Amino acid sequence: MTGLPAIGFSPEHEDLRSWARDFAKREIAPVADTIDRTDEYPRDLAKRMGDYGLLGLGTPKEYGGLGLDLISSVVVAEEIAKVSLSAALIIGVQNGLVAYPICEFGTQEQKEKYLPRLVKGEIFGSYGLTEPGAGSDAANIQTKAERTSSGSYKINGSKLWISQGLVADVVVLFTRTGSVADGAAGMTAFVVDKGAPGFKVGGKLEVIGIRGTGTAELVFNECTVPATNMLGSQGDGFLIAMAVLNQGRIGAAAGALGVASAALEASISYSKKRVLFDRPLEKFEWIRFLMADMATRLEASRLLTYRAAYLRDKGEEFVKEASMAKVFSTETAVWVCERAIQIHGGIGLSKLLPLERYLRDAKILDIVEGTSEVQRWILSREILQD
Ligand SMILES: Cc1cc2nc3c(=O)[nH]c(=O)nc-3n(C[C@H](O)[C@H](O)[C@H](O)COP(=O)(O)OP(=O)(O)OC[C@H]3O[C@@H](n4cnc5c(N)ncnc54)[C@H](O)[C@@H]3O)c2cc1C
Incomplete structure (x- = not known):
């Protein structure tokens, strides 16, 4: 790609910007400081953002989303973050970190099961990659998923600093199905539900910013998930x-x-x-x-x-x-x-x-x-x- 392409906003982008600006002023500004001070997840606001379509900006219309382009998501994020980065982050996690990989790599069954509820804010999701020993070096994750004789997977390990982890009903989880020596090639993703046996929230982690977004540790102890919860194929995790x-x-x-x-x-x-x-x-x-x-x-x-x-x-x-x-x-x-x-x-x-x-x-x-x-x-x- 050479040169700078002309970047113009369509009338739809401009309309979306002024709508998002009004929404942020009306619905988010009155609670922005409270979210930061209390560090409590703003469930009511998150649900209201779902009612207005903000949790399904890029999700295809057939799953209840708005099916918008990425420029639209940037427009919304910019306007909402002017008032509260925490609120913008909730929109970003739900859309970009959870719905997007399910849209791109999920089976039809997974899409139908999760996307409409993520869009409406009936369920909240997390993206679980970082671990105590693997942040920037993501290919070094140690959380292990082993296939059992019944064909399901047993997951052991923990994830750190996970946004919305405290309230997550579903986690897009990155595990190691190969050996450590396999590095990135040995990683596999799963969609893990809150009720899966052996999955629990380890505790809330207090951080200086984006407060109220439910940053938490997630713990998987002999957590069993069916093979149908695999996202993409084995080895696609990285x-x-x-x-x-x-x-x-x-x-x-x-x-x-x-x-x-x-x-x-x-x-x-x-x-x-x-x-x-x-x-x-x-x-x-x-x-x-x-x-x-x-x-x-x-x-x-x-x-x-x-x-x-x-x-x-x-x-x-x-x-x-x-x-x-x-x-x-x-x-x-x-x-x-x-x-x-x-x-x-x-x-x-x-x-x-x-x-x-x-x-x-x-x-x-x-x-x-x-x-x-x-x-x-x-x-x-x-x-x-x-
Ligand atoms: C509030 C919050 C929310 C988060 N949400 C999520 C989430 O939802 N899901 C998730 O999976 N993770 C999440 N994270 C984790 C975040 O992505 C990691 O903290 C980040 O990737 C850095 O990893 P680390 O903390 O292990 O730092 P480290 O990887 O240990 O890095 C330590 C330092 O070394 C530097 N460094 C690393 N590699 C190199 C290199 N090659 N050359 C030079 N310097 C280098 C780093 O830049 C950094 O300065 C969140 C973190 C926070 C604080």
């Missing part, structure tokens, strides 16, 4: 995990756009109101140039992110572009949020404004779904072709 993450990185970048936009908008507004040395803050050159840089980096992030989604929607190669969007947008969000606090001075550090929440949320994004270092590793391989 391929499925990466297919999800490649696309998920665009979602993380989209969330970063929203958080950074909110921090920049707050800074612009505050600089007009705050008077120092008989002048509004906006008249100080340092502040003006800083906001110019914040806006420029944000716009560059936006172009990278929508370009990656555009390529994905066109069915073209997008892995390099998704990694570029992820690393640049998430690091930009951290930088913009930190600068926004600087512009606000003391009040920026307080709980009176959501800026400190924005910074905590933004920081999560340059670690999840592949850290910045992992993105640079992917990019260097793409660029150097080695």
